[in-house]
Amino acid sequence: MQHGKYRFIVGFLVVPLALYALFVLWPFVQAIFYSFTNWSGLSPDFQMIGFDNYTRMFEDEIFWKALRHSLIFAVVLPLLTIGLALFFAFMLNVGGRARKGAAVTGVRGSGFYKIVYFFPQVLSIAIVALLFKFAYNPTDGVLNSLLRAIGLDSVQPDWLGDPDLALICVMVVLVWSTVGFFVVLFSAGMASIPKDFYEAALLDGANRFTTFFRITLPLLWDTVQSGWIYMGILALGAESFAVVHIMTVGPRGGGPDFSTIVLPLYVYQNAFGPGQAAYATTIGVALLIVTLLFATVVMRLGRRERLEY
Amino acid sequence: MKTTDTISEGVAGDGPEPVPAPIAPERTGPGSRTAPGKKGEGQVLNVFSHGMLVIWAIMVVVPLLWAVMSSFKTDKTIFTEPWSLPDKLHFENWSRAWTEAHMSDYFLNTVLVVGGSLVGTLLLGSMAAYVLARFEFPGNRFIYFLFIGGMSFPVILALVPLFYVLQNMTLLNTLHGLILVYIAYSLPFTVFFLTAFFRTLPTSVAEAAFVDGASHTRTFFQVMLPMAKPGLISVGIFNFLGQWNQYLLPTVLNTDPEKKVLSQGLVQLAVSQGYKGDYSGLMAGLVMAMLPVLAAYIIFQRQVVAGLTAGAVK
Numbered sequence: 001m002q003h004g005k006y007r008f009i010v011g012f013l014v015v016p017l018a019l020y021a022l023f024v025l026w027p028f029v030q031a032i033f034y035s036f037t038n039w040s041g042l043s044p045d046f047q048m049i050g051f052d053n054y055t056r057m058f059e060d061e062i063f064w065k066a067l068r069h070s071l072i073f074a075v076v077l078p079l080l081t082i083g084l085a086l087f088f089a090f091m092l093n094v095g096g097r098a099r100k101g102a103a104v105t106g107v108r109g110s111g112f113y114k115i116v117y118f119f120p121q122v123l124s125i126a127i128v129a130l131l132f133k134f135a136y137n138p139t140d141g142v143l144n145s146l147l148r149a150i151g152l153d154s155v156q157p158d159w160l161g162d163p164d165l166a167l168i169c170v171m172v173v174l175v176w177s178t179v180g181f182f183v184v185l186f187s188a189g190m191a192s193i194p195k196d197f198y199e200a201a202l203l204d205g206a207n208r209f210t211t212f213f214r215i216t217l218p219l220l221w222d223t224v225q226s227g228w229i230y231m232g233i234l235a236l237g238a239e240s241f242a243v244v245h246i247m248t249v250g251p252r253g254g255g256p257d258f259s260t261i262v263l264p265l266y267v268y269q270n271a272f273g274p275g276q277a278a279y280a281t282t283i284g285v286a287l288l289i290v291t292l293l294f295a296t297v298v299m300r301l302g303r304r305e306r307l308e309y
Numbered sequence: 310m311k312t313t314d315t316i317s318e319g320v321a322g323d324g325p326e327p328v329p330a331p332i333a334p335e336r337t338g339p340g341s342r343t344a345p346g347k348k349g350e351g352q353v354l355n356v357f358s359h360g361m362l363v364i365w366a367i368m369v370v371v372p373l374l375w376a377v378m379s380s381f382k383t384d385k386t387i388f389t390e391p392w393s394l395p396d397k398l399h400f401e402n403w404s405r406a407w408t409e410a411h412m413s414d415y416f417l418n419t420v421l422v423v424g425g426s427l428v429g430t431l432l433l434g435s436m437a438a439y440v441l442a443r444f445e446f447p448g449n450r451f452i453y454f455l456f457i458g459g460m461s462f463p464v465i466l467a468l469v470p471l472f473y474v475l476q477n478m479t480l481l482n483t484l485h486g487l488i489l490v491y492i493a494y495s496l497p498f499t500v501f502f503l504t505a506f507f508r509t510l511p512t513s514v515a516e517a518a519f520v521d522g523a524s525h526t527r528t529f530f531q532v533m534l535p536m537a538k539p540g541l542i543s544v545g546i547f548n549f550l551g552q553w554n555q556y557l558l559p560t561v562l563n564t565d566p567e568k569k570v571l572s573q574g575l576v577q578l579a580v581s582q583g584y585k586g587d588y589s590g591l592m593a594g595l596v597m598a599m600l601p602v603l604a605a606y607i608i609f610q611r612q613v614v615a616g617l618t619a620g621a622v623k
Binding site: 004011115118124125127145149242245271280284287291 | 359468492497525579
């Protein structure tokens, strides 16, 4: 096996590694470097200015708004999405009971539900955002016309135009599009829990709440935790950018009075706005730090004894 | 809820220890005593939870059905009677979107970009993963973690420098530039997934081929790659969906109107249609962009789910 081994290894690794280094690693290293310069992005000249960009960021009101919204996304979205998904997955896999033969089954038609729930996951986030943008339109969107149809002519919210509602409207869209993924993910996890655990609990007369909190959730904990991190990264990253960028308007995008601005969008606005390239990468570094912190905190909080079965 | 407290004592307190068999008969007593109450609770719960399931299914399906319905209606009826069925199927919306709104161009661009980058991702990803999974050499672990680390980087941070990297290489606003970037950003997950997959394949077949005089390269392409087909399909579908739906990278790196891909073309259309008001055409465009992925999902349902959940389930 030794003959020509190293030539083969190098030959197979060089192209993928070169592409990855050039388009992924190198830009990341550069970004962190640029955050210490006053580079405008327009001309090749720049000076090192130390932490000036960072001081500026801490005094930037819009940065704090974006940070606050991103943190809300990272806490509320996983909570809502994973909570809903756990409930649905439990109903679909364990919820149906007292049918002949098996001790635990899903409710009737669970296969159908799983297929339908997963639909939004395969759609482009751009398409989803556009669809909901129409639905939210205050004058001729479906939501308000539905409210009118049931006689609520007085309740006609501005939805995305209302600074108090816009952020919630955007979050609903992200929940809508991701719940199905987690339902399927948790279903796969629940399917691998041995049936005797449920049978034993049933013999003891445990009800659904007990079964869920004492058996299903502890045994599913690892999957829930990695799902939590996945959802948080998604809520801090590209998906939230696309939704906010497409759905909300404003002076430069980001909703009325920056009410929906999130960190990735603020990076984008600065990066391709007038001469703020270095400052944009500074906010990008802040986003990277928030993302890594989030993942660390979730892993620490979620650490518990590993259950083997 | 009161019954919960009394009964829960019966469940092993700290975890799913299987209850020893002899205890079970003793417990039937209290169990049957609470049976009527439990049944009532169960029914209320059933109605509630079934209701939630149905409501969510409706919430998922209605927006999609509404888009399909609207694509066959006239602009006027979309707004005046949003919930009515179309009076007749206005196929002219579809042909208008396909030709005048350049959906055909966006479609073609997307097919070219996704086709090219999918082949590239699978080829380069499986080459790197094979070497990392099957060969011992100095730096193996380091390169592996270098690839895996890419999964946790926020793409948006790299965008500004990436823009200038592409500009310097005159790859900005070209389809092949976009293909290369898609491949690079798909590599972390692909390498992660396929490395694990190659480790599970038996070594004996590859060794036999090598003893018979096949080179490493030949062994890889003629023996290992065909054996890895299930893994390639899963990760291929994952990448197909991700690359077909990509929005951020083309928005920044591909601003030439002629080269737009579907997702950015649609958003562009929505912004400009706001003035012209061709909503039915836009809806037709939206549905056109949805159809290929929905079709792929329905046909490959099992593999899609396996591919998408493979990374997160242990």
